[in-house]
Amino acid sequence: METGASPQQAGDATPPDVHHKIGQLTRQLHDTLHELGLAERLKGTAAELPDVKSRLSYIARLTGEAAEKVLNRVDQAKHQNDQIAAETRRVKAALVKDPVAAVAKGQIMNFLTDFEDANKGIDQHLTEIMMAQDFHDLTGQVIARVVNLATTIEEQLVELLIQTAPSGAVAKPSTGVHKPPLAGPVVDPAKEADVVTSQSQVDDLLASLGF
Amino acid sequence: MAELRFLVVDDFSTMRRIVRNLLKESGFSEADEAEDGVVALQKLRNSNFDFVVTDINMPNMNGFQLLAEIKKDDKLKHIPVLMVTAEARKEDIVTAAQQGAAGYIVKPFTKATLEEKLTHILKKSGLQ
Numbered sequence: 001m002e003t004g005a006s007p008q009q010a011g012d013a014t015p016p017d018v019h020h021k022i023g024q025l026t027r028q029l030h031d032t033l034h035e036l037g038l039a040e041r042l043k044g045t046a047a048e049l050p051d052v053k054s055r056l057s058y059i060a061r062l063t064g065e066a067a068e069k070v071l072n073r074v075d076q077a078k079h080q081n082d083q084i085a086a087e088t089r090r091v092k093a094a095l096v097k098d099p100v101a102a103v104a105k106g107q108i109m110n111f112l113t114d115f116e117d118a119n120k121g122i123d124q125h126l127t128e129i130m131m132a133q134d135f136h137d138l139t140g141q142v143i144a145r146v147v148n149l150a151t152t153i154e155e156q157l158v159e160l161l162i163q164t165a166p167s168g169a170v171a172k173p174s175t176g177v178h179k180p181p182l183a184g185p186v187v188d189p190a191k192e193a194d195v196v197t198s199q200s201q202v203d204d205l206l207a208s209l210g211f
Numbered sequence: 212m213a214e215l216r217f218l219v220v221d222d223f224s225t226m227r228r229i230v231r232n233l234l235k236e237s238g239f240s241e242a243d244e245a246e247d248g249v250v251a252l253q254k255l256r257n258s259n260f261d262f263v264v265t266d267i268n269m270p271n272m273n274g275f276q277l278l279a280e281i282k283k284d285d286k287l288k289h290i291p292v293l294m295v296t297a298e299a300r301k302e303d304i305v306t307a308a309q310q311g312a313a314g315y316i317v318k319p320f321t322k323a324t325l326e327e328k329l330t331h332i333l334k335k336s337g338l339q
Contacts, residue, residue, distance in 0.1 A: 067225035071232075195299045199324050202304055202317050209308050 019161065026157040029150065055146050059139045066135035069128065077125035084118045087111055215338060217242040220251040220265035220277065221295075230264055230295065230325075237326050248272025252280050255287055261338060262329075267296040267303065275306060282311045291336045293328060295320065 091111045094102040102108055196202050217234055219242055221227045227244040234242050243260070245251035247269045255263070263281065267274030274294055281287045291313035296303075299317050307315050313336065314328045333339035 064225065071225065071228055074232075194301045196301060196304065196317060197299070199317055199320060202315050205301060205304050206308055206315060209305065211308050 022157060022161050026154065026161055029154045029157065052146055052149055055142050059142055062135045062139055066132045069132045073125040073128045073132075077122045080118045080121050080125075084115055087114055214241045215239055215261040215333075216259060217262045217264060218251060218254060218260045219244045220246075220248065220263065220269070220274070222246050222266065222269040226266065233322050233325050234264075234329075236322065237329060239329075248274065248277035248280070251277055255281065255290070256284075260290060262333075263290055263292045264295055265292060267294055267298045267307075275310065278307065278310050278312055291332045291338070293332060295325075 088111070091102065091107055094107050196205065217231075217239055219227050219230045219234070221230065221244075224246070227246075231242045231244065234240070243254060243258070245254055248265075249271045251263070251265065252272070254260070263277075265274045265277055272280075274296065278292050278294070281290060281292060288311075292311070293314040293316065294307050294312050295316045295318065297318045304315050313332045316324055316328055330339070
């Protein structure tokens with residue numbers, strides 16, 4: 001096994017398309033980091049190579065569970081609220097019809113007891129909904145670590161490209177801003193042209209097109 | 212008049228659930244859902260729907276592709292399609308309009324916005 005080959009020699013032995021692909025990958029990652037505003041925050045964290053896939057899966061799982069939990073609690077609270085609303089209408093009608101009988105038969109007291117129970121239940125749901133938001137803190141931390149990892153990978157790819165580039169190779173200029181077919185949510189509208197930032201802007205644009 | 216039947220298309224189950232809940236609160240409880248354009252198209256061709264609410268960025272078949280398939284199908288092209296999406300580029304909105312979308316809502320959105328668009332589209336389509 002040869003161990004004395006210099007990086008330059010190793011580069012000469014590498015097919016050109018590999019350099020091209022690595023270059024493309026590096027450019028894409030660089031652009032992405034730049035769009036995220038992290039281009040200047042490159043840090044050497046090469047010693048850390050955690051499992052990105054499991055981290056991202058963790059984020060997806062945690063946020064999904066939180067959303068599901070909140071929706072379940074909202075369903076339950078709305079159901080309780082509907083029941084109390086119906087009971088209120090019923091007791092109100094009884095009071096209008098015969099106030100003395102409504103009190104004497106215990107309808108008012110029963111209603112107040114039911115109302116108090118429902119109030120406690122709804123309050124518990126609201127507390128759970130509030131607590132479910134903790135995913136934000138947890139996933140935020142994981143996301144920060146994944147971003148750091150992406151930064152490290154970019155640094156390593158750039159270093160790899162430089163070390164293995166053929167002699168006399170000149171980096172091709174970028175053919176333009178990389179724009180995926182679907183860009184997804186706008187993270188920073190101030191840094192992106194030709195995007196809308198509100199529903200009213202969407203409506204104005206559609207109106208200008210005759211819709 | 213029979214109750215209108217909606218198809219909610221989004222790859223995120225929570226989003227499908229949120230839209231279905233909002234539709235229910237707006238008085239439209241007849242709704243089915245699909246996780247992408249492929250499943251949506253199958254459901255549209257195998258059952259009767261009056262309205263489609265769809266995301267754009269989905270795997271297998273995205274919202275634009277679904278819209279195009281609906282509009283070139285004589286049996287489906289009359290169905291209004293409301294795009295509800297995080298895609299906020301002007302060219303995407305213009306594309307949706309040119310392809311025949313009945314409306315376009317950018318996420319995050321409010322219940323009031325959805326109700327407003329639904330009312331507008333239903334009246335325009337003669338469904339309400």
